[in-house]
Amino acid sequence: MTGTASPARPAERRARIVRSRSHAFSLRVDVRAVSVCLVLLVATVGVGVLALGTGEFAISPADVVRTLLGNGSRQTNFVVNELRLPRLLTGILVGAAFALSGALFQSLFRNPLGSPDIVGFTYGSATGGLLIILLASGTGGAVAFGAVGAGLATALLVYLLAWRRGVHGYRLVLVGIGVSTLLQGVNAYLLAQAKITEAAQAMVWLNGSLNGRDWTDVRPVAVGLLAVLPLVALGAGRLRILEMGDDVAGGLGVPVQRTRLMLLVLATAACAVATAAAGPIPFVALVAPQVARRLTRAPGPNLSTATCAGALLVVTADFTSQQIHASAQLPVGVVTAVVGGLYLGLLLRRRRRAGQI
Numbered sequence: 534m535t536g537t538a539s540p541a542r543p544a545e546r547r548a549r550i551v552r553s554r555s556h557a558f559s560l561r562v563d564v565r566a567v568s569v570c571l572v573l574l575v576a577t578v579g580v581g582v583l584a585l586g587t588g589e590f591a592i593s594p595a596d597v598v599r600t601l602l603g604n605g606s607r608q609t610n611f612v613v614n615e616l617r618l619p620r621l622l623t624g625i626l627v628g629a630a631f632a633l634s635g636a637l638f639q640s641l642f643r644n645p646l647g648s649p650d651i652v653g654f655t656y657g658s659a660t661g662g663l664l665i666i667l668l669a670s671g672t673g674g675a676v677a678f679g680a681v682g683a684g685l686a687t688a689l690l691v692y693l694l695a696w697r698r699g700v701h702g703y704r705l706v707l708v709g710i711g712v713s714t715l716l717q718g719v720n721a722y723l724l725a726q727a728k729i730t731e732a733a734q735a736m737v738w739l740n741g742s743l744n745g746r747d748w749t750d751v752r753p754v755a756v757g758l759l760a761v762l763p764l765v766a767l768g769a770g771r772l773r774i775l776e777m778g779d780d781v782a783g784g785l786g787v788p789v790q791r792t793r794l795m796l797l798v799l800a801t802a803a804c805a806v807a808t809a810a811a812g813p814i815p816f817v818a819l820v821a822p823q824v825a826r827r828l829t830r831a832p833g834p835n836l837s838t839a840t841c842a843g844a845l846l847v848v849t850a851d852f853t854s855q856q857i858h859a860s861a862q863l864p865v866g867v868v869t870a871v872v873g874g875l876y877l878g879l880l881l882r883r884r885r886r887a888g889q890i
Contacts, residue, residue, distance in 0.1 A: 566838050569828045573841035577625065577848055584852040585617045615747075623746040623810055624851050624865070625844045626754045628817055630807035632843020633758075633765065633836060635818025636825070637800035640772055640834035641793055642706055645880060648819035649804040652709025655818070656716035657687025658808035659739060663720055666735050667727045677753045677809035684805030687712065688797055741814030741866025743851050750810055757806030761799050765836065768796050773833055814847065814866045816873020821846050823880075 585601075586592040590612050592600070600609040601618075635648040642652075649655045661683020662676045669675065695708040720739070724732045737744070771792045774782045783789050804818065824846075825838035850868040857863055 563829070563831060566829045566831060566835065569825070569838050570841045573828075573838070573845050577841070577845045580845065580848050580852055581621050581625070584621055584848065584855070585613050587852065587855050588612070588617065619748050619751050620743050620746045620851070621848065622751050623754065624743050624847045626751065626758055627743075627807045627811045627814065628821070628843040628845070628847030629840045630754060630758050630761075630803045630843075631814060631817040632821035632825075632839045632841075632846070633761070634800045634804035634807070635820075635843070636822035636834045636836050636839035637765070637772070637796055637803075638818070639822050640776055641796055641800070643776060644706055645823055646819070647706050648816075648822075649800070650813065650815050650818055651713070652706055653691065653711075653713025653716055654684055654687050654709070654801050654804055655808055655813045655815075656713045656720065658684035658805040659813045660716050660719055660723075661686075661805075662738065662809060662812075663723050663735055666738065667723055667731050677757075677806065680809035681757075681802060681805040684801050684808065685798065687716070688801040692794065692797060737864060738812040740864040741812040741869065742862075742864035743811055743847075744862045744864070746811070754806050754810040757802065761803050761806075765796075765799050765803075768792065768799070769834070769836060772796060776833065812864075812866065815870045816876070817843055817846055817869055820869075820873050820876050823876075 582594050582597050585597045586594055590608070592609055592612065596605065596609055597613060599605050600613045605613065631649075634654075638647045638649055638652070638654075639645055641647070658680040661679035661681070664683070665676045665679035691705065691709045691712050694712070695705040697704070724735060724739075727735065771782075771787050774785055774787050775789065775792060782792075807814070821843035822835065822839040825835040825842045826832075828842070829835055829838050846869070847865060850872070851865040854863040854865050854868045857868075
């Protein structure tokens with residue numbers, strides 16, 4: 534493989550074209566996007582090391598690194614590898630899944646408000662998880678199955694209700710907001726009818742929490758994300774073309790509705806597996822893709838950068854929640870809700886000043 538710089542046009546100065554020696558394969562690499570991803574990953578690792586050392590049994594960063602490399606004591610091995618590492622990995626995977634889902638939704642809808650927690654798909658997954666928790670006393674895999682199934686069913690319902698000679702992004706957002714309001718009412722009814730102990734357990738899950746996560750929580754979200762990522766990578770090229778508009782995409786040979794439906798299912802699946810693992814952590818899917826877009830200063834879905842930003846956002850929020858109230862184990866969703874709510878207000882204010890709403 535050889536790397537050659539592309540011509541020095543302003544829009545392409547930061548890109549490199551990597552080609553095989555036979556020129557049968559080529560790949561355009563955005564240097565800034567790759568650099569941003571590396572910085573985000575390093576920051577995630579740094580915050581993760583601090584988080585692994587935080588708790589009643591404090592461990593220095595050096596000892597955390599030593600333990601992760603297999604040179605820790607019996608105590609640090611148990612605390613880091615068995616108690617805290619599953620929580621950290623769950624947070625990383627959940628944040629990546631939510632952010633990937635949000636980036637896909639916002640690109641498909643061509644709307645910065647088109648994230649799964651705004652249009653109701655997260656609430657659909659939450660309803661499925663609640664039904665399993667409250668009616669079947671299920672845990673782990675059963676909750677994951679219920680969340681994924683209900684999330685996909687919600688996506689199908691919204692898609693069908695929004696269909697009118699095709700699906701328009703704004704129509705899908707409006708229908709999704711209506712469905713999300715209905716689902717919030719259903720969730721409130723389920724909680725009101727449940728026993729108080731079950732309702733308390735469900736409320737913690739509904740607020741989005743990484744408390745008490747173990748290796749059985751890591752595996753389902755890891756498998757789900759590994760299944761979704763290759764399929765998203767295959768459709769990423771078409772996603773960029775869809776952003777040009779349905780007419781342009783159709784003229785370039787892209788099956789618009791079929792591609793949109795496929796990517797919608799993948800985005801919903803990513804959101805559902807994340808919701809199953811940690812509950813509906815709010816605003817990660819909304820904020821992370823837009824943070825990624827501002828860091829890369831590039832249009833388009835920015836899927837890889839958004840995924841890395843989501844992982845960092847959730848890990849940082851969880852670490853912050855432990856610092857705010859270490860004894861009470863504040864749910865991570867409380868922190869992301871505060872940050873996301875402030876960001877949403879700023880976003881709406883900016884769009885209002887621009888005359889877009």
